[in-house]
Amino acid sequence: MNTITTTNFQFPGQKSVYRGKVREVYNINDELLVMIATDRLSAFDVVMPKGIPYKGQILNQIATKFMHLTSDIVPNWLIATPDPNVAVGHLCEPFKVEMVIRGYLSGHAAREYAEGKRTLCGVIMPEGLKENDKFPTPIITPTTKADNGSHDEDISREAILEKGIVSEADYLVLEKYTRALYQRGTEIAASRGLILVDTKYEFGKTKDGVIVLIDEIHTPDSSRYFYADGYQERQDNNEEQKQLSKEFVRRWLIENGFQGKEGQQIPNMTEAYIETVSERYIELYENILGEKFVKADISNINERIEKNVVNFLKS
Numbered sequence: 001m002n003t004i005t006t007t008n009f010q011f012p013g014q015k016s017v018y019r020g021k022v023r024e025v026y027n028i029n030d031e032l033l034v035m036i037a038t039d040r041l042s043a044f045d046v047v048m049p050k051g052i053p054y055k056g057q058i059l060n061q062i063a064t065k066f067m068h069l070t071s072d073i074v075p076n077w078l079i080a081t082p083d084p085n086v087a088v089g090h091l092c093e094p095f096k097v098e099m100v101i102r103g104y105l106s107g108h109a110a111r112e113y114a115e116g117k118r119t120l121c122g123v124i125m126p127e128g129l130k131e132n133d134k135f136p137t138p139i140i141t142p143t144t145k146a147d148n149g150s151h152d153e154d155i156s157r158e159a160i161l162e163k164g165i166v167s168e169a170d171y172l173v174l175e176k177y178t179r180a181l182y183q184r185g186t187e188i189a190a191s192r193g194l195i196l197v198d199t200k201y202e203f204g205k206t207k208d209g210v211i212v213l214i215d216e217i218h219t220p221d222s223s224r225y226f227y228a229d230g231y232q233e234r235q236d237n238n239e240e241q242k243q244l245s246k247e248f249v250r251r252w253l254i255e256n257g258f259q260g261k262e263g264q265q266i267p268n269m270t271e272a273y274i275e276t277v278s279e280r281y282i283e284l285y286e287n288i289l290g291e292k293f294v295k296a297d298i299s300n301i302n303e304r305i306e307k308n309v310v311n312f313l314k315s
Contacts, residue, residue: 003039003051004085004301011306012313021047022059022221027091032079034309035087035215037063041277042221043249044260045152050269053278057084057296058285063216065289070184074177076213077204082312083305084296092204092214096145096165098152099178102198103138103186105129106224107247109198122156132197132226132234132241140178145202173211174203185218192290194244195231199223220245220284244284249277 006024009017013029021042026034037060039051064087067078077089100121102109109120110131118125121141129135142160143152157175160166166174178201189196200222202215216222225244234241253259256267269277285293297304 002298002301003053004036004056004305005038005040005051007036007038007302007305009302009306009309011309021045022056023215028313031091032313033077033089033091034313035089036305037085037087037216041249043246043253044258046260046266048266048269050274052274052281053298054293054295055278055281058281058293059216059219059221060085060087062219062285062288063087066185066188066217066219067213069188070181070213070217073180073184074213075210076217077206080312083308085301085305086309088309088312089214090206090212092206092212094145094202094204094214095170095174097142097155097160097174098145098200098202099174100141100143100198100200101138101178101182102141103135103182104195104197104226105131105133105135106197106241109141121154122158130235130238138179138182140175143200170205170211177201177203177211177213181213181217185223188218189225189288190228192287193228194287195226195228197224197226197245218288220281220288225284225288244287248280 009026011026011028011034015027015030018025022038022040024036024038028034037056039053039055041048041052041055061084064078064081067076077092078087079090080088082088105113105125112120113125113129118127123139123141126136142155142157144155145152157171160171161168181201182199185196185199199218201213201217203211204214205211223245224247227242231241253267258264258267282293
């Protein structure tokens with residue numbers, strides 16, 4: 001299967017390259033960032049050994065579509081998408097926190113709740129909830145932005161301000177933008193028969209000091225979706241929710257004895273399993289955006305990306 005799991009480009013004006021868990025970001029003349037969404041799969045903050053066909057294209061196209069759909073409420077870094085796997089935007093200084101917002105008791109929050117904890121990132125969670133119940137109002141539970149290979153850590157708003165990770169004035173903007181984006185994402189999801197359960201946003205500052213949305217938005221890697229149809233019935237019957245997210249990969253890893261903890265071995269992903277993951281990502285794309293996924297030519301992805309990016313930079 002032809003996938004892109006690492007890049008080694010030398011673009012005109014290239015100053016440096018940053019490699020995240022999934023994306024690789026090229027600095028062009030300290031003005032632009034060329035962000036390449038690879039086919040790498042990350043779970044529990046660990047990058048899996050094999051890539052997933054079309055995953056990078058799917059993530060990039062969902063993120064850029066949602067950038068356009070939210071640009072009227074929150075400014076973002078995006079300038080152009082010269083290739084299915086590539087977004088080009090303004091150089092920004094990222095904030096060292098990820099803004100996680102949760103409308104429902106799911107995933108990490110549910111695991112903490114099951115252990116008897118009622119406070120997450122300094123936010124009190126009400127008593128009497130069961131997994132996947134809706135919170136009375138969405139809660140913001142930030143995490144620190146870990147370096148590659150490290151784990152993101154839960155952190156409270158108070159600790160962020162106390163440690164000076166973000167100034168209070170900036171943090172108020174991040175909170176405001178986070179709530180506005182989640183509200184818009186919830187409305188768009190509802191129009192597709194989905195529930196946006198939880199998601200995370202990343203922000204940065206432009207050279208002019210403007211706070212903008214960066215990286216990905218409302219993708220299956222950064223968000224959890226449920227199917228709205230039958231949601232309440234499944235809750236009432238204590239059944240699992242039908243999900244559209246990367247949670248199916250996490251579940252498979254847990255079942256195979258892996259949660260990213262020290263000493264644990266990543267289970268082998270067969271070609272057949274990788275094919276099913278790719279198909280699930282395509283299903284996610286089509287449900288989230290409400291449009292057919294068009295597969296890009298992957299006969300030589302690296303060559304295609306390089307050509308498209310160079311042509312864009314020259315123009």
